[in-house]
Amino acid sequence: MKFLSEYRDQKAAEQLAQAIRKRVTRPWTIMEICGGQTHTIVKSGLEDLLPREITLVHGPGCPVCVTPIELIDKAVAIAARPEVIFCSFGDMLRVPGSSKSLFDVKAEGADVRIVYSPLDALKLAKTNPGRQVVFFAVGFETTAPANAMAAWQADHDHVENFSLLISHVLVPPAMEALLSSENCVVQGFLAAGHVCTVMGYEEYVPIAARYNVPIVVTGFEPMDLLEGILMTVTQLEEGRHEVENQYSRAVRREGNRPAQERIAEVFEIIPRQWRGLGEIPASGFQLRGRFKKHDANLRFPSSGEPARESPECIAGLILQGIKKPHDCPAFAVKCTPENPLGAPMVSSEGACAAYYHYGRRQTHDVHIELPSPASR
């Protein structure tokens, strides 16, 4: 058992899809939170296995997509400074800022480097004491333990030339923001498995109860997603609204306690701007106390250039599950991964990139002309 390829078995996936078809009696709209899940769904063609009654809408769980344009502009400005080595996960490089991306500024000569881990950036700071090393700490709860550790080790080892430009966001407040919007079409959620690996799933219990939505913690392989959908549909059909855990090989109810303790030591919770969604209260992290000296946002003064979003990009509607990528007139025409108008076309977790790469240019609208359960 490798705990990976076994969950891609086509026969087993077909069996799960059949179980879903048996369980469904009427239309349901389910949102998968995480962009990684969106990519599995689109890449594996899971929507084609599902009965017409089930609509999957893609959620805001793409940290690259929700990082505000002001922060991309700030990253570009910091990266352009001659004393700076700017480190980032590869996904962020092509994301368009108001006038430039990190990739553009790298092409102009800035020292922008792609790293695998924030600890790689910390290592660079230790080996380049004469330079300022800045890590673009973007992510959801999954990535918070790693970034917290980088800040903690920098403080512990007195690495003064290391700082983090933080854009850390949290899933539960975004779910609540979606659910309390009057446009909300979501009836059940597949919660993001790796976010819950870190945080556990107790914090979803009051959300499921308050909004009457089933929430199923779900993994990332095709069989995980189909089983998560089966569990959600079963709850919906039975009129239940509970939190269940499909991804039990990785997720415990209480999550990862040592990681949570490190996060609480290093970060405090603050309101955050979400690109496309606006400000959400208590929805992100910022460095606290003695770790603030490693905050790049405080270390480097702002350029003051006002941010400017592309007027054509409908990323906000896509991130809320209100529109699908192919509903956008610019999709695959004016907006491509090479020349993106918005972040969802760039990121490996962006819904637009998934639709573009895996060829899902159109889909049927399952809510139209479905017979009512009574007439079948």
Added chain:
Amino acid sequence: MCLAVPGRIVEITDGGDIAFRIGKVDFGGVRKEINLAYTPEAEVGKYVLVHVGFAISVIDEAEAQRVFQYLAELGALKEELGEIPQ
């Protein structure tokens, strides 16, 4: 960005403070040094779920079998009911 990959621990080096606990983890032949600070229960031979250089969970091998048992039961049930399992 929340991508995490399972790998098998082949070696553990304790670095004093738990924050510096490092393991060599095998990902289908590729070996990488991974921080094990958040999985104090991790042992050599176990599978851990790794995200940006950190193990965030030890895989529960019994739970990992659960869906296959469910499908086996589903298949057995179908045979009992006279349907051909697919």
